[in-house]
Amino acid sequence: MRINPVMEKELKVRMRNWKAAGMIGGYVGVLMLFVMFVLIETIMNSYYSSYGGGEFVTIYAILAIIQFVLIAFIVPALTAGSIAGERERQTLDLLLCTKLSPISIILGKLFTSINQILLLIVAALPVFSIIFFFGGISLFQLLQLLIFYVILTITIGSIGIFCSTFIKRTTPATVLTYVFIMFLTLGTIFIAALYLLIYNRTGTMQNTFPLIYLNPIAGLGSLLTSQVGNAGMFYIPGVYNFTGKEIAPFWVINCGINLIMSAVFLLLASIKLNPIKKSKKIKINKVKKNKKDKIKSK
Known part of the structure; x- marks a missing residue:
């Protein structure tokens, strides 16, 4: 199986640089310092009080939140300039002249843009382990968190690729990507809270709003609370069968919606990037212009 040529070229260029290894080493080093600090504090305190194990569950939750913030802030900056940057360097036409299909170009740009973030996520797994x-977290739960992060990274990266394809400049594309992410993370919470506040005043109680299922913060909160306990503090209903048993928790639904959004954004980006579609539009415009010129000449 041959790797995507765009991905192969970008990976060779980026991974030869020492900055990639330095970034991974620095990030893992910072996480390790944080964990070691908490471990030392816990060991010192254990001489004076009994150990309950809750401190390490708290470390797990904090590390998970740090990873989430990393993805939300860095991925848009890496992906929003992928296609727009090619336009600014005037190399996009050369890329479109190759035998690669538009969807191959889009997917290649996506995965080369997010590969460093995926490496950071995988490199941080030993820290989580x-x-x-000390107990409290199982391997299966850690795999759940890893799957959630990978899907979230692909979703945010797809939004960045979409904005980069439809907007010709890198800076406006980056700004629009961050605005979109702000809407998904904070805007949906605000709209859902406002809806529930107004709706519940009518006397009919409701505990959720469909727009909240798009929110990745709610997805992470649902996943963490189901893993470390206290689910009632951050409970959002999932999908239930006719007997009232939960089939899929909220975070699984959130991941499914994210995958659907990713597919839609990548498909729209590939349609926009398709040079054949552009050439057809140019021919149609020329034909219309020639008809108008003939009518005027008559």
């Missing part, structure tokens, strides 16, 4: 020594 320290929690195993």
